[in-house]
Amino acid sequence: MAGTVRVLLFASAREAVGSSQLQPKVEPAGIGLTELVERLGLEFPRLRPVLRVSRLVVNGEYIGSKHVTLRAGDEVAIHPPYSGG
Amino acid sequence: MEAVRLTRQSLSIASAYASLADPECGGVVLFAGRVRPDRLQGSSVERLEYEADRPMALRSLNAIEQGAIRRFRLGRVVLWHRTGPIGVGGISVIVGAAAPHRAQAFLGARWMIDRLKQETPIWKSESVRPARPRPRRPSRTRGRSAG
Numbered sequence: 001m002a003g004t005v006r007v008l009l010f011a012s013a014r015e016a017v018g019s020s021q022l023q024p025k026v027e028p029a030g031i032g033l034t035e036l037v038e039r040l041g042l043e044f045p046r047l048r049p050v051l052r053v054s055r056l057v058v059n060g061e062y063i064g065s066k067h068v069t070l071r072a073g074d075e076v077a078i079h080p081p082y083s084g085g
Numbered sequence: 086m087e088a089v090r091l092t093r094q095s096l097s098i099a100s101a102y103a104s105l106a107d108p109e110c111g112g113v114v115l116f117a118g119r120v121r122p123d124r125l126q127g128s129s130v131e132r133l134e135y136e137a138d139r140p141m142a143l144r145s146l147n148a149i150e151q152g153a154i155r156r157f158r159l160g161r162v163v164l165w166h167r168t169g170p171i172g173v174g175g176i177s178v179i180v181g182a183a184a185p186h187r188a189q190a191f192l193g194a195r196w197m198i199d200r201l202k203q204e205t206p207i208w209k210s211e212s213v214r215p216a217r218p219r220p221r222r223p224s225r226t227r228g229r230s231a232g
Contacts, residue, residue, distance in 0.1 A: 011208035084207025085118050085178050
């Protein structure tokens with residue numbers, strides 16, 4: 001069954017998109033993380049430079065490789081470089 | 086008070102110091118990060134807005150706390166970060182370390198704030214007060230404006 005993944009956007013990623021959350025549709029077979037990131041970059045050109053320097057978190061875990069398949073209900077957080085303190 | 090906090094409420098040095106009370110610890114180091122009135126292209130920072138990926142930030146702060154206790158044999162730790170708007174002079178972060186001797190307390194506090202800045206998903210953005218426009222000088226050719 002097709003559904004959506006939840007994309008959480010913080011700081012400069014949120015500013016680039018104008019929203020703190022997106023829910024792109026995915027096919028039942030899922031979508032590769034690389035493909036999702038490319039799709040977001042095409043849809044939101046201002047997000048592209050932010051994506052290049054951001055860490056990606058899938059379902060609460062940092063992802064080192066983009067060879068991950070996302071399925072409906074999964075959550076991806078886009079973390080631009082941190083600046084706390 | 087708990088060792089790790091991520092809160093919209095103001096942070097108190099006195100509360101942090103009280104949380105570090107331990108009769109076995111002769112050395113207590115407290116670090117506070119405050120909002121500076123930095124200048125950005127002629128404008129000045131009025132306040133900073135902090136946001137966090139809360140579940141991930143709490144996990145990170147807890148890992149830093151546990152790491153510091155193990156690594157530096159700290160007796161007590163404080164790792165508090167504020168979120169939301171903070172005006173100039175307000176405290177955004179307090180890091181505290183209590184240890185039997187001063188060397189571990191200094192090293193532990195330094196290690197924790199460095200790790201927090203690198204690893205904890207917290208972001209700040211500036212809210213600036215625009216520079217005042219300079220008063221216009223009257224044009225010599227046209228004379229003073231009416232009024």
